[in-house]
Amino acid sequence: MATTFINARVFDGTALLPDLQTVTLDGNRITSLGTEPATGNDVINLDGMTLMPGLITCHFHPDFYKFTLAQGMAGDPLGKEFPPGVMMAMAIRNGRVLLESGFTGYVGASCSNDVDAQYKIAITEGIVEGPRLRACSPHIGTTGDLNDSKKWWRRQETPGTDVFFDGPLEMRKIVREYTRRGAQTIKIFASQGHGFPNCVSRNMDRDEIEAIVNAAHGRGAKVRAHVSDKAMIMECIELGVDILDHGDEIDAEAIDAMVEKGTFWVPSLIYPKCLLQLGWGDAEMQRLYDHVRDVLPAAQKAGVRMLVGDDYSGVFREVIEDDPLDHQVGNYGREFGYYAAVPGLSAEQVLAWGTKNAAEALLDGEDTLGVVATGALADLIVVDGDPVADPTVLARPQEALKAVIRDGTFVLDDLPPGSRHTYQPQQGIRAA
Secondary structure, eight states: OOEEEEEEEEBOSSSBOSSOEEEEEETTEEEEESSOOOTTOEEEEOTTOEEEEOEEEEEEOTTOOSOOHHHHHTTOOTTOSSOHHHHHHHHHHHHHHHHHTTEEEEEEOOOSTTHHHHHHHHHHTTSSOOOEEEOEEEEEEOTTSTTSOSOGGGOOSSOOSEEEOOHHHHHHHHHHHHHHTTOSEEEEEOBOOSSOOOSOSBSSOHHHHHHHHHHHHHTTOEEEEEEOSHHHHHHHHHHTOSEEEEOTTOOHHHHHHHHHHTOEEEOOOHHHHHHHHTTOOOHHHHHHHHHHHHHHHHHHHHTOEEOOOOOOSSTTTTTOSSOTTSSOTTTTTHHHHHHHTSTTOOHHHHHHHTTHHHHHHHHTTSSOOSSOOTTOBOOEEEESSOTTTOGGGGGOHHHHEEEEEETTEEEEEOOOGGGEEEEETTTEEEEO
């Protein structure tokens, strides 16, 4: 039976539509917008609640949980906190937290043990319930770079979240291997920065980045780069890196280059904001943080495809009990209120970062997602409130999130019992 939502306030992925709308789902698709229900449809009266695309976070580490960055600095690699099966259990747990926060999808930003790719198989096979996802590789770096522990004698026999290769031949081969294992995105650490200080800004040589991009694109995969300084930003854009993570020194020249290439940008300012609030940052971090906030409106106006997403790990667990970047229900949604409060940005623009733009990064044009439109995939949420007027409502899913629909199926349903009816054209809407 098809399902029709009536009296729905609709944010369609770019704007809040005028008046209340009628939206019909059949199977895993949106089949109509603004038309009367068909005979026998299951009708849900939203009574002014907001129907919108499911949110998508675009910098997600599924197996980051209950660790501190101090572990990596001490020579204990990330992704080695527990055995691989336990790391996968963390991912399943964190994926459920995403769903309960209104996020029906994520774009991976690195993981250990092929967690993303294996989690995706388990979801596709119906073994576990989880978000729609784009699987990522581990962090690819080079020997002796900022992630390669200086305590060389403690290197693990099997890799964790960070792996190290050298030269174009090795880079090309490992990209082919990770895509063979299911990675749809290859993550590289191109430079230092964004909380990772190092005396050498370049982590990877130009010919290595070029080999990675060519090999990934040849296998239908994207490349995303941890990159902060201007020179490396420009090099990554020029060589065809698809997603820039952080980009602390992005300026007008970089904005123009990103628009020309269609590059995605994940500014991820919550992480340095937390570091600064905890007193872990310095004057340079504050300067770069302020710079990125100042440049965001210009990037939006120019047409850069910006995305929401941050690390959401256990970075501060040993510092404060209430970890500001932990995988907890509601944490991810704080980004919308934060960015919408930046002078020069609107709530509708920022909501598009986590819906329409994010869906383009997730599916890469393979289907239509992240919008409320006829023919689009039915990944949707119902919010008791108006996220355009008050985007902070998305950080309070425990009280405001009333339904989560993933691929046409309810995975969370807190709608009022009296809201459901069946529709017969002669009698109108009748109680179910």
